[in-house]
Amino acid sequence: AIQNWPWPTQKKQVRAFLGVVGYYRRFIPHFATRASPLTDLVKARGPDMVKWTEAAEGAFTDLRTALCNDPVLIAPDFNKEFILQTDASEVGLGAVLSQMVGEEEHLILYLSRKLLPREQKYAVVERECLAVKWAMETLRYYLLGRRFTLVTDHAPLQWM
Structure with missing residues (x-):
């Protein structure tokens, strides 16, 4: 349809x-x-x-x-560590939550949202940081009290 x-x-x-x-x-x-x-x-x-x-x-x-297209998502295993990948562009924010199953990384869910006009004026580092903050707040029920790995393509954020 x-x-x-x-x-x-x-x-x-x-x-x-x-x-x-x-x-x-x-x-x-x-x-x-x-x-x-x-x-x-x-x-x-x-x-x-x-x-x-x-x-x-x-x-x-x-x-x-x-x-x-068929989504290839799995149900989360709350006994395993999560992997949170975030990214920002000039238009929007995105995040992917995944877990390792054996030697392979399997996706749990995708998140994205469009930037507000005022957020589009942020510097690159601010947008990337906003992506991390937004993703962690949105996925707090998955992440709170659990170990997880944060992956970002923006090198300055690794020192936070």
Whole structure:
């Protein structure tokens, strides 16, 4: 049904699509960044009709495809150490929670959110730190009182 979702022509239809795919956001890596062109469409003031951009068309197709692929997520084992990976871009924040099962790392969930306009003005180190803070707060029920490894691609954060 998702793969055959018709192209929205009105903001209300775009919001409905975002509502459906947003419900499954934890199964879609970098959801906020991928959905950003669509959320920008419904934010714009003006007529209710949608003016499609190339980026919005790509995002719509990408999200439809992402929902049709099988997620390879596992249930968490609270007796094992978690691995939390965070990242920030100019558009959004992302995090992945995983665990080692044998010699392989298995994904538990994905998180992402779009940056607020004021947060987009932060320096790179501030955005990366915000990603860590946000992910730890969001996943506090998984992480509180447990050992976990934090992985970030931003070298200055290793000294915190």
